[in-house]
Amino acid sequence: MILNKKTTFQNYAASKSLRSTKQRDIILDVFLSSHQHLSVEELYLKIKSAHPGIGLATVYRTLKLFAEAGVAREILLHDGQTRYEQMSSGEHHDHMVCTACSTIIEFEDETIEKLQKEIAVRHGFSIKSHKLEVYGLCSNCSK
């Protein structure tokens, strides 16, 4: 799976005539191995300790490239930070976001997906994409 995503990105970079750089490879490795929804800052801090030479701007630009390449998806959250999650084609899920600790929980529910399609048909609307974010407190923060 990770290898597939690496290949996807490399192909994208080649199509855009972008040089393959070690820094981008490192960022990609760390991103793909984390399985989390990471902000620019969080990924930068993860990389910084082992690779202090990689700057914040480089991490930012590289994440943008990942999103363009279809390897990552941007999620714009309420706290102003953009988070990135790994994306696989055809896969879809929604998010619950804890406003206290910023934990993000992915979920999928067929009933919700079906309901959205029915509503779209009722309004003569053709869906291209959708996202659902539910904000509240996670079980830990609710206590």
Added chain:
Amino acid sequence: MSSQGTATPTLKGLKNEKNTYCGDARSRQEHNIQASCKKGEHHFKLSWDKNPGSKRGFNVDGQEAELIDIPGTYGLTHQYENEIVARMILIDEKPDVIIQVADTKNLKRMLAFTGQLAEFRIPLVLALNMVDEADQMGVKVKRHVLEGMLGTVVVETVATDSVGIEALHTAVSRAKVPLFPVRLTPVLTEIISSLEKMMSEEIKSRHALTSLYLADSDETSEWATEKGCMKGDKAVAIYRADARLLFHKPLDRVLSEARENTAGKIFQESTYMIPIRSTPLMEKIGDYARGPVSGIVILFMVMIALYYIVGQFAAGFVVDFMMKNVFGEMIGTPLNAVVGLIPYPFIREMIMGKYGLYTMGLVPSLGLVLPILIAFYFTFGFIEDSGYISRLSILLDRMFKKLGMNGKALLPIMLGFSCVSMATIATRVLETRKERLIAIFLLSLGIPCSAKLSIILVILAKVSFGAFLTVFGVIFSLMIVSGVILSKMLPAETSQFIMDVPPIRIPSLRNVLKQTYHRSTSFVKEALPLFFAGAISLFILDKIGFLALVERAMSPVIQGFLGLPERFAESLIMGFIRGEAGVAILQQLVDAGTMNSRQLVVAMIVTILFIPCVTNFLLVIKEHGSKAAFAIIASVTACAILTGGAMNQILNYFNIVY
């Protein structure tokens, strides 16, 4: 708004202390954090001042302290004039203590601003003003809890009733730098810390300058770089660029949301709400005042009340009494006899002649303008104190938008009825240059200042209601048409209209009387010398033949086109040099009975439309440059003459008599 007298606080042990008074916009309109200063007692007097940034010196028991008035504001990062001035004062003046005057009803928002002020690392006193209104709304503050959380002194005040003033003045010496922990992401915190380290340790407000540096506005950012002595440092620009990468929102927003989060927590811990009773009658009236139909009905009722109180009672009955009985028989007759004993005709004429100090100085100012002004300030004070003005702004916002402005323009327009020069300065509350130019044009065109308004109302009291409708109908229509045309001619959009709506309440008679007294005495102190100066100027100009020259030169226009007596030219020219002088001449023309009702209508229209005084002209040059000022003068003069001439022709053609 009246300016207050000098203050004599006692701030023991605060030698050479500088205190900065930093009020929110609404609190300041309540103005008067004041108490009377009595000999031997320790009282503190803070006042809202007409000139923000002005300093007051205090000298008590040999201790010196300086109080600086900051414009009311809710923030410090934007390029609005009040925010620019506020942050300049906080950085350049290096105050020792900040007194934040907060509106207790909006404490959460006020606390967010406290967070911004805390970044300056200057000891702060938080004055929770208008606690009485907060109380009415069920907002209760646990003052000790709030003090503990902020780590500095909090005082509850009701400024208009002088409640809490003594506690406020003793609090100043106990002020500390407020605690306001703000949660930011680790990298942003690191960036801010790095930027702070780049500034000299002597700069106390490094943290504040860093926040301002990270502001969205490039101008604010550049200013902060200069003040932090970081100009030209490339690393600084990289830090800012990096910080922006972290968020998809502007950094301003990120920082202010972080402060709001902390403010929210402090607010939650330190306040509680008591459910208030079902909507009282006054709140219902307040809602009706904003309604599109009910609001207009209420507005008409208010205008009719103004017409009868100011226009009929004051301008008619009271002025008649003052002019005939007081200044005529009681003072005039014996004074005439006394002056008659002076052996020098020149001196006699200078006192009691056509342009005498008494006839053209004292009598018009105290006998004509002052009674009307008192009535106007009294009724306006009632309207103001009730909270109706903000609802009226909302009601009229749609109309103002058609004229290229928004509801905020109501304040300068209403101030124009007192003094057009003051109103010109007040146009600074409008956000865009387009709005300010349109407001200034309309003020110059159709809003008569108190002096002009007084004589207009006196004349109107002598003529029919039909004349009143004609005059104000013409003026109002012209203003609407001009506003619409200007709005289309000038580029740029109108700004957003956001206004704080205070609770509607029964006006306090004590407050209104106090305001009326202060405003009226200010007028007498400022305007009386000007009336005398106007009289002397007229006397001299008459003696040297200048006035006769003016009359002859303008005769084709005045007599031929406008159909008015020759002397009306003097009234216009002198009115430009000094409004009061023009009014005095017009009053003499009216009293002499040389104009018929048609001429009176034309005279009123031209007087209102004609350019305001030279002070206003100079202010417009200062605010918007000479090109704009001359353009306004030329168009307003042309409008006045052409409209007057047209009305003269129309009224004569249709043989209309009032």
